Amino acid sequence: MRATIERRLLINYRMDPALAQSMLPAPLRVRLVDGSALAGICLIRLGQIRPDGITGDWLPASWGWRAENAAHRIAVERPEDPAQQGVYIPLRHSASWLPVLGGGRVFPGAHHKARFTVAETASQFNIRMTSAEAQLEVEARASMGWPSTLFGNLAEASTLFAEGKVAWSPGHQQGVVEGVRLGTERWQIEAAEMLSLSSSFFDTLPSSAISFDSALLMRNIPSYWSSAGTLLAESLPSTEASR
Template identity: 45%
Template structure:
């Protein structure tokens, strides 16, 4: 059980790098009863690289928050609910530049996190972000703007809405033995087309050859985000009232 029910932060930059993944390979990455969410016959997975400022409990003023860089390797998932099928993401692993999320993740709030080293080279419309940690590395070079290209989503608006709908993020519990949820919302949700100049992810590169292919990228900037701890019982497939 997490001690903090809500978190707030200002998103300085969020890069959503999306891959098309073989459904069977994606299924091997997520625990039951979660299952990969398919779009046009492919599972959807990716890397979220997010820079946050003013991270704090929901009741605390922004000036008392802290800054952090985070990266998450994720798979879009769905599960059955009494009202039908719900969607979200399963976060295979998280890394953070800050010691506070590493110490508090899975204890004070959902989501076990490991420490990573981040190197940033950013301008207004170009983002070069690299993260290295024991056993994993990821590096992206993404620009803003340009034509939209994707085999999963017909437009940047469709891609943005897909990610907005997948607001519940599931993470392994500390010590194993289940998953716990954190739900992300923003009243000012907005995404732009990202142009991928280069991307390297040891996580996706280690999957069977040809099972993961880069699809598209979104860029989100200067938005307030809010995280809440939903009470969802996966063993019964519905929200706890």
């Protein structure tokens, strides 16, 4: 699939590594950043979504569809291949029925339907998501500052996210974890400032084990997704059991 990342807001948390590991299926393991696990939320609006390879004359990019999406994630790596770094996504949501009903054929991994309410300008972002599984409300704005304890500077954060382009998430078949790889025609990240944040997924975790760290912003990035294969896991931890 090809699309344009119209807006990608990356919300980052510092998490206790043992708690984060308990939320992962084997063989994935936590990728440590400054001694902590890196968890977060990706709020991404994709535009001009269309099958890869279909371009130009008979299906222009402007004919692709558009959708808001959310992913709750933990930075991971594969022990047998530490170079393959990415994220594990226990929960995926979309405003579009296509990935929800596509059964992993449109985008790998099981997706849940959610309702998104969005109000944004060139510098301000208000996003609310409601679903049967999770609720989320975010107010953020573009920023020149960098108040992070996980990353020394913006370039360091950009490098880590550029390296972790494989996303693993539970598939529709029991014990199967499906992977998808993100490719981009360019890579550009900005700092963002979080004005308010409410997440039913992370707010119920022990406050001593998780804390908000920072936010990042990507805009207008031509991108494409391809399958990264599957993993067989002995068990998939439930999102409720991990709390």
